Amino acid sequence: MANRGKAYRKAQEIVKSGDNSLADALIALRNGKYAKFDESVDIAIRLGVDPKYPDQMVRGTVTLPHATGKVKRILVIASGEKQKEAEEAGADFVGGEEIVEKIQKENWFEYDVVITTPDMMKSVGKLGKTLGTKGLMPNPKSGTVTFNIKETVQEIKKGRIEFRVDKTGIVHAAIGKASFQDDKLAENVRAFTSTIIKARPAAVKGRYIKSIHLSTTMSPSVKIALQEFEV
Numbered sequence: 001m002a003n004r005g006k007a008y009r010k011a012q013e014i015v016k017s018g019d020n021s022l023a024d025a026l027i028a029l030r031n032g033k034y035a036k037f038d039e040s041v042d043i044a045i046r047l048g049v050d051p052k053y054p055d056q057m058v059r060g061t062v063t064l065p066h067a068t069g070k071v072k073r074i075l076v077i078a079s080g081e082k083q084k085e086a087e088e089a090g091a092d093f094v095g096g097e098e099i100v101e102k103i104q105k106e107n108w109f110e111y112d113v114v115i116t117t118p119d120m121m122k123s124v125g126k127l128g129k130t131l132g133t134k135g136l137m138p139n140p141k142s143g144t145v146t147f148n149i150k151e152t153v154q155e156i157k158k159g160r161i162e163f164r165v166d167k168t169g170i171v172h173a174a175i176g177k178a179s180f181q182d183d184k185l186a187e188n189v190r191a192f193t194s195t196i197i198k199a200r201p202a203a204v205k206g207r208y209i210k211s212i213h214l215s216t217t218m219s220p221s222v223k224i225a226l227q228e229f230e231v
Helices: 006-014 022-031 081-089 097-106 118-132 149-158 182-198
Strands: 040-047 059-063 074-077 093-095 113-116 160-164 170-177 209-216 222-224
Touching: 022 182, 022 209, 022 222, 040 182, 059 182, 074 081, 074 097, 074 118, 074 149, 081 093, 081 149, 093 097, 097 118, 113 118, 113 149, 149 160, 160 170, 160 182, 170 182, 182 209
Parallel strands: 074 093, 074 113
Antiparallel strands: 040 170, 040 209, 059 160, 209 222
């Protein structure tokens, strides 16, 4: 492992090892902050699941009460009146077949979320490998393949994020910025964690939530006591 910088090692000294209350964890992150920019605050929840089994996959969406602090650029691929609906809802880019062609020919990725209507999936499906490697492929389970374009665009603009457990059994997400007040970060943490708890697959036996950690872009992580949540 590469040696950590002096600032990081100093931050490690500030962050208390072992379980912390959510309030103490947020204080530790703030005290240990040394970056000169407004870092993202990230959560990592280790789950007692085996994602290689479809009935233990954990994925979905959650609308954070205070958003993430990052404005997401939304691309809507639709036709007819749904294009007008997307524009009125505030989508950043809207188009149909020509957008699919643009992505294919130009490897165009100036957006953070792709939403499409079910009738366009035959065309959008051609982008499976292109968008899939970037985590941008629309999916009905994440609510990005839908005829409810207006509602979906507005929810994402307000702070709706997607989550999916990775192959190691961990769910990662950005839940705010270091500049957020602690009470807003705490509400976002609780909203995200509550959603993960409710998403527990029926096939999972034993302990579901194994650990919860918070970190900023540059800081060491802080472990939160599971007693803080109804796990």
